[in-house]
Amino acid sequence: MTDEKKDITKESPNGIVETKFYDFDALTLESGEVLSPVRIAYETYGKLNAAKDNAILLCHALSGDAHVAGFHAGDKKPGWWEFLIGPGRAFDTDKYFVICSNVIGSCNGSTGPASINPKTGKEFRMNFPAVSIRDMVNAQAKLVDSFGIFKLFSVAGGSMGGMQVLEWAYSYPERVRTAIPIATTFRHSAQQIAFNVLGRIAIKNDPAWNKGEYAGNYTGPGSDAGGPVDGLGLARMIGHITYMSDDSMERKFGREVKTLDSAGKPIDSVFQVEGFLRHQGEAFVKRFDANAYIYITQALDNFDLGNKQELIKHFSGSKTKFLVISYSHDWIYPAKQSKEIVRVLKYSWVNVTYCEIAQDYGHDAFLIPHEEQGVLISNFLENVRKGE
Amino acid sequence: MTDEKKDITKESPNGIVETKFYDFDALTLESGEVLSPVRIAYETYGKLNAAKDNAILLCHALSGDAHVAGFHAGDKKPGWWEFLIGPGRAFDTDKYFVICSNVIGSCNGSTGPASINPKTGKEFRMNFPAVSIRDMVNAQAKLVDSFGIFKLFSVAGGSMGGMQVLEWAYSYPERVRTAIPIATTFRHSAQQIAFNVLGRIAIKNDPAWNKGEYAGNYTGPGSDAGGPVDGLGLARMIGHITYMSDDSMERKFGREVKTLDSAGKPIDSVFQVEGFLRHQGEAFVKRFDANAYIYITQALDNFDLGNKQELIKHFSGSKTKFLVISYSHDWIYPAKQSKEIVRVLKYSWVNVTYCEIAQDYGHDAFLIPHEEQGVLISNFLENVRKGE
Numbered sequence: 001m002t003d004e005k006k007d008i009t010k011e012s013p014n015g016i017v018e019t020k021f022y023d024f025d026a027l028t029l030e031s032g033e034v035l036s037p038v039r040i041a042y043e044t045y046g047k048l049n050a051a052k053d054n055a056i057l058l059c060h061a062l063s064g065d066a067h068v069a070g071f072h073a074g075d076k077k078p079g080w081w082e083f084l085i086g087p088g089r090a091f092d093t094d095k096y097f098v099i100c101s102n103v104i105g106s107c108n109g110s111t112g113p114a115s116i117n118p119k120t121g122k123e124f125r126m127n128f129p130a131v132s133i134r135d136m137v138n139a140q141a142k143l144v145d146s147f148g149i150f151k152l153f154s155v156a157g158g159s160m161g162g163m164q165v166l167e168w169a170y171s172y173p174e175r176v177r178t179a180i181p182i183a184t185t186f187r188h189s190a191q192q193i194a195f196n197v198l199g200r201i202a203i204k205n206d207p208a209w210n211k212g213e214y215a216g217n218y219t220g221p222g223s224d225a226g227g228p229v230d231g232l233g234l235a236r237m238i239g240h241i242t243y244m245s246d247d248s249m250e251r252k253f254g255r256e257v258k259t260l261d262s263a264g265k266p267i268d269s270v271f272q273v274e275g276f277l278r279h280q281g282e283a284f285v286k287r288f289d290a291n292a293y294i295y296i297t298q299a300l301d302n303f304d305l306g307n308k309q310e311l312i313k314h315f316s317g318s319k320t321k322f323l324v325i326s327y328s329h330d331w332i333y334p335a336k337q338s339k340e341i342v343r344v345l346k347y348s349w350v351n352v353t354y355c356e357i358a359q360d361y362g363h364d365a366f367l368i369p370h371e372e373q374g375v376l377i378s379n380f381l382e383n384v385r386k387g388e
Numbered sequence: 389m390t391d392e393k394k395d396i397t398k399e400s401p402n403g404i405v406e407t408k409f410y411d412f413d414a415l416t417l418e419s420g421e422v423l424s425p426v427r428i429a430y431e432t433y434g435k436l437n438a439a440k441d442n443a444i445l446l447c448h449a450l451s452g453d454a455h456v457a458g459f460h461a462g463d464k465k466p467g468w469w470e471f472l473i474g475p476g477r478a479f480d481t482d483k484y485f486v487i488c489s490n491v492i493g494s495c496n497g498s499t500g501p502a503s504i505n506p507k508t509g510k511e512f513r514m515n516f517p518a519v520s521i522r523d524m525v526n527a528q529a530k531l532v533d534s535f536g537i538f539k540l541f542s543v544a545g546g547s548m549g550g551m552q553v554l555e556w557a558y559s560y561p562e563r564v565r566t567a568i569p570i571a572t573t574f575r576h577s578a579q580q581i582a583f584n585v586l587g588r589i590a591i592k593n594d595p596a597w598n599k600g601e602y603a604g605n606y607t608g609p610g611s612d613a614g615g616p617v618d619g620l621g622l623a624r625m626i627g628h629i630t631y632m633s634d635d636s637m638e639r640k641f642g643r644e645v646k647t648l649d650s651a652g653k654p655i656d657s658v659f660q661v662e663g664f665l666r667h668q669g670e671a672f673v674k675r676f677d678a679n680a681y682i683y684i685t686q687a688l689d690n691f692d693l694g695n696k697q698e699l700i701k702h703f704s705g706s707k708t709k710f711l712v713i714s715y716s717h718d719w720i721y722p723a724k725q726s727k728e729i730v731r732v733l734k735y736s737w738v739n740v741t742y743c744e745i746a747q748d749y750g751h752d753a754f755l756i757p758h759e760e761q762g763v764l765i766s767n768f769l770e771n772v773r774k775g776e
Contacts, residue, residue: 190637190661194629197662198622205618207595230593234586238626241582246722249578255692271689273578274585301659304643331719334634 012078013086014070014093017043019109019220022143027104033129037118040143041066041109041220042101045085046093048147055149056091056381057140058100059157059164061367062239062296063288065108065220068100072221083369090377095385096153103164104139105131105296107289109220113212114289125291126212133160133303137167141175154381156180158325158366159333160296163303166341170305173318178384180377182325182366185337186311186344187304192332195242196297199235203290206231218289225286232290233281240280245329245362249273308344315348322352323380325373327365353380400466401474402458402481405431407497407608410531415492421517425506428531429454429497429608430489433473434481436535443537444479444769445528446488447545447552449755450627450684451676453496453608456488460609471757478765483773484541491552492527493519493684495677497608501600502677513679514600521548521691525555529563542769544568546754547721548684551691554729558693561706566772568765570713570754573725574699574732575692580720583630584685587623591678594619606677613674620678621669628668633717633750637661696732703736710740711768713761715753741768 019041026036043066048055058068058081069085071078079100084090091098102110105128113128120127144152155168155176162184169179185192203209206228216226241249253273261267305311322345326338335356345352357372359365366373407429414424431454436443446456446469457473459466467488472478479486490498493516501516532540543556543564550572557567573580591597594616604614629637641661649655693699710733714726723744733740745760747753754761 187643189634190641190643190659191629191632191634193643193659194637194661194665197659197665198625198629201622201625201666202590202593205590205594205622234589234593237586237589241579241586244579246577246579246719249582253578255575255578255581271578271581271585273582277582277585278589331634 012070012082014045014078014082016073017045017067017070017079018072019043019066021109022146024142024146027135027139027142029129029135030132031130035104035111035129037111038104038139038142039109039111039115040101040104040139042099042143043067043070043079045069045098046096048097048149052147052149053151053153054095055097055099055144055147055152056154056156057144057152057168058091058098059140059155059161060100060103061157061159061161062300063284063293064161065106066100066102068098080367084374084377090374090381091156092378096381099144099147101140101143103136103296105136105292105299107218107220107292110139112219112289113291113295114217114219123217128291128295130298131295132299133163133167134171136299137164137171140164140168141172144175151175151177153385154178154180156182156377158182159184159363160300163300166305167303169318169320169322170314173320176320178321178323178381180323180325180380181338181341182373183327183330183333183338183363184341185333186306186341188301189337193301195238195332196301199238199297200294202234202238203228203231203294209290212291214290218287221287225288227290229285232285232288232293233278235293236284236288237277237281240277242332243362243364245331245360247329247360248362251360252276308340311344312347315345315350318348318350320350321384322350323376324352324354325366325376326356327361327363328356328358329360330363330365332363400458400470402433402466402470404461405433405455405458405467406460407431407454409497410534412530412534415523415527415530417517417523418520419518423492423499423517425499426492426527426530427497427499427503428489428492428527430487430531431455431458431467433457433486434484436485436537440535440537441539441541442483443485443487443532443535443540444542444544445532445540445556446479446486447528447543447549448488448491449545449547449549450688451672451681452549453494454488454490455496456486468755472762472765478762478769479544480766484769487532487535489528489531491524491684493524493680493687495606495608495680498527500607500677501679501683502605502607511605516679516683518686519683520687521551521555522559524687525552525559528552528556529560532563539563539565541773542566542568544570544765546570547572547751548688551688554693555691557706557708557710558702561708564708566709566711566769568711568713568768569726569729570761571715571718571721571726571751572729573721574694574729576689577725581689583626583720584689586626587685588682590622590626591616591619591682597678600679602678606675606680609675613676615678617673620673620676620681621666623681624672624676625665625669628665630720631750631752633719633748635717635748636750639748640664696728699732700735703733703738706736706738708738709772710738711764712740712742713754713764714742714744715749715751716744716746717748718751718753720751
């Protein structure tokens with residue numbers, strides 16, 4: 001062991017990456033309102049081939065961003081799906097051109113409530129128009145167009161990312177060769193809505209929220225986070241419990257008690273799980289905008305592609321091939337919701353493969369490195385690529 | 389149908405009841421601190437027999453009180469376990485003398501953080517000493533002593549009430565002939581602690597909490613509720629999601645949207661589940677003290693009777709007969725925790741019967757009228773009474 005600093009970027013085959021931006025004039029939203037101008041933050045990995053038929057779009061979850069792999073200069077952690085992206089990995093950058101963009105309504109570079117409203121010269125805040133999962137996907141479609149790509153080889157993502165996958169397959173079936181919706185649903189249940197409701201109430205209860213007009217303007221790394229840190233922190237903690245399973249929390253924390261702070265100073269003893277949750281909340285408020293949290297969770301709750309009969313009718317004739325993945329210990333996006341997706345697609349005579357992965361992590365499992373998810377995705381894509 | 393007002397008290401065989409109070413000088417708490425004086429609010433039903441061997445103690449959950457059955461004068465709702473109490477019901481008042489008392493640390497008549505500290509002449513607030521489930525049970529034992537009762541025919545309760553049942557059987561085995569712990573556990577898991585942590589953070593985040601020094605002093609019906617209503621309301625909503633199952637929420641609310649308020653006035657549309665949760669929060673803050681919520685949830689989280697080996701050793705030789713009940717859709721106090729109780733008791737050679745009741749209500753099921761719970765309890769008690 002030496003004190004020499006290790007160049008951690010060498011650990012990623014994706015190396016140093018930069019977020020890029022695509023600007024376009026206007027997007028008509030589902031509500032009828034027009035968002036103008038629109039900026040989409042995105043990153044790419046691998047090379048687009050001459051036929052432009054090797055592009056894979058990855059869609060992020062609620063609090064995610066365009067930075068899906070590699071390192072930003074100076075960062076200590078790689079992107080959120082690093083372990084699935086790169087040469088020889090599931091989304092193999094020797095074969096595929098991988099795109100990931102930040103959704104509109106968010107706060108990591110794409111247009112959202114913390115962006116400047118050109119009509120007023122001030123931040124939109126709660127005057128930002130309501131955005132839907134469909135709006136997010138329509139904005140992504142403009143980005144995909146900008147590369148001259150018509151048909152995506154695949155669209156993949158978990159949780160809210162999986163909703164975008166389903167929306168892509170629903171709205172643009174001819175543009176989606178394969179779709180990989182992970183730990184997701186056609187529509188939120190009452191319980192899923194309820195947890196998001198509490199997150200929004202936690203934010204709005206915080207006097208520092210001030211009806212959305214708070215100081216601090218988080219629009220991506222390096223910008224100024226602020227506002228209702230207690231409320232947003234609590235919203236994140238509520239969310240975080242739902243991302244873990246009973247078993248994984250028990251394994252990680254049990255009833256262990258923390259009696260020293262991170263500097264080794266004695267503190268009033270608290271259960272370790274409390275320390276962990278507080279840390280999650282504190283870290284989150286430095287990297288997310290409270291109003292964006294309200295807008296995006298509302299989009300999640302409003303998402304509803306239709307009832308079973310409508311969906312069967314709509315998907316009938318679709319040539320998209322699906323790989324549906326769920327996780328055994330995911331109680332907030334339970335396997336029964338993934339099975340409902342499979343059931344609808346089977347009734348529609350659509351080509352669909354389903355796997356439930358046994359992992360006790362809970363909903364977060366799709367973001368935690370483990371072998372099986374990568375193998376399933378890699379083999380599914382390779383079968384299609386080889387003309388299976 | 390006429391406009392005649394129906395005397396709803398006629399619907400309860402328990403009629404009009406009153407909360408009574410038992411005062412005693414002092415209780416030494418587990419912490420070593422002495423609480424003095426101590427008041428216990430309680431109610432009784434049926435008659436104590438001459439042998440004083442027909443008493444059943446019922447223990448309430450987190451937000452419960454001594455008012456377990458019958459009507460308080462003027463009330464529209466009966467006590468919280470009305471359907472189980474009365475002549476011919478599970479806890480048959482023709483046979484048994486039923487006692488229910490409010491736990492210390494609570495706010496419904498027994499000494500708690502909203503009580504006056506005799507040393508200062510002001511409310512204890514956050515200077516109230518920490519209380520444990522064992523302290524609650526020791527206070528109940530004093531009340532039971534005051535009737536001249538040594539051995540209880542049964543101790544029964546769900547959730548935190550079930551913890552008190554386990555504590556009675558642990559600390560006073562010779563005083564407990566039968567024990568009925570329902571939907572409960574020997575100790576909270578990390579997930580159970582986590583949800584309570586968030587409730588406490590929600591309260592403490594509310595500036596109106598003011599480190600416990602708020603206006604309003606809720607000490608039971610008719611007293612003045614106040615303080616951190618946003619924070620306590622949110623804490624209750626967090627709790628309430630955990631009391632229901634995914635299935636029961638879906639059946640009750642689904643994705644239905646509410647567009648009118650209770651007066652029929654149009655409102656910004658919200659999911660019905662949001663309206664329901666908000667209503668639960670608003671109703672709760674009128675009948676509960678925020679500091680008491682903090683103290684009692686902390687007692688729940690701290691409860692831990694010992695590890696499996698210690699418990700097996702401790703219960704070996706116990707003559708108490710147990711009926712352990714869990715509910716199929718209770719995810720916050722899951723059946724596996726009840727099975728762990730059964731396992732420990734079986735290893736200890738203790739007489740134990742276990743039933744899991746199939747009901748999709750979730751944790752709340754033990755408080756919702758349904759036939760099976762009553763039959764199981766009634767037959768269990770009758771078998772013992774007849775000398776089985």
